[in-house]
Amino acid sequence: MISLLTYLVDYNALCLRILEADSYVRFAGVADQLGKMVASQYRKNVQPLLTKEESxxxxxxxxxxxxxxxxxxxxxxxxxxSFALYERVKRATIPVRDPGNHCLLVSFDVVADHEEIILEKILPLLKS
Incomplete structure (x- = not known):
C-alpha cells in the first residue's frame, strides 16, 4: 500500500537539494520499503560506479x-x-521516517567528511 505522503513529498526534488547541499555528494536516491528506487539523481558529470541493475x-x-x-x-x-567505506566511494543509508518507511541512499567522494554532511546538511533537509 502506498502512503499518502508518497504523493505529497517530491523525492526527486529532495535528491536534487541533497546534491546541491555539498559538492562531495555523488548520488542521492530514495528507496521504498521493498528496495524499489522511487527517485534518484547523480551529480552532474559523475560517472556511476554501478549499473542500474546493480544500483x-x-x-x-x-x-x-x-x-x-x-x-x-x-x-x-x-x-x-548506517555507513560503508569502500575504496572508491563512501555510502550511507538514512531512514526517512515517513509512513512509507523510505530510506535515503547517498554516496560521497572518498575524501568527503560524510558525517558532517549528513548531520549538518542532509538531516536538516529531511526535517524540513
Whole structure:
C-alpha cells in the first residue's frame, strides 16, 4: 500500500537539494520499503560506479539491512544512519521516517567528511 505522503513529498526534488547541499555528494536516491528506487539523481558529470541493475540490487540490500536494525532500536534508539567505506566511494543509508518507511541512499567522494554532511546538511533537509 502506498502512503499518502508518497504523493505529497517530491523525492526527486529532495535528491536534487541533497546534491546541491555539498559538492562531495555523488548520488542521492530514495528507496521504498521493498528496495524499489522511487527517485534518484547523480551529480552532474559523475560517472556511476554501478549499473542500474546493480544500483537496484544495492538499494534492496540496504533496505534489508536497515530493517534488521529495527530489532535493537527499542534499546539503542532510532538509527540515524548506517555507513560503508569502500575504496572508491563512501555510502550511507538514512531512514526517512515517513509512513512509507523510505530510506535515503547517498554516496560521497572518498575524501568527503560524510558525517558532517549528513548531520549538518542532509538531516536538516529531511526535517524540513
Amino acid at each position: 537496484e540490487l544495492s538499494a534492496t540490500q540496504s533496505i534489508l539491512r536497515m530493517g534488521t536494525r529495527l530489532t535493537l532500536e527499542s534499546k539503542l534508539g532510532p538509527t540515524v544512519y
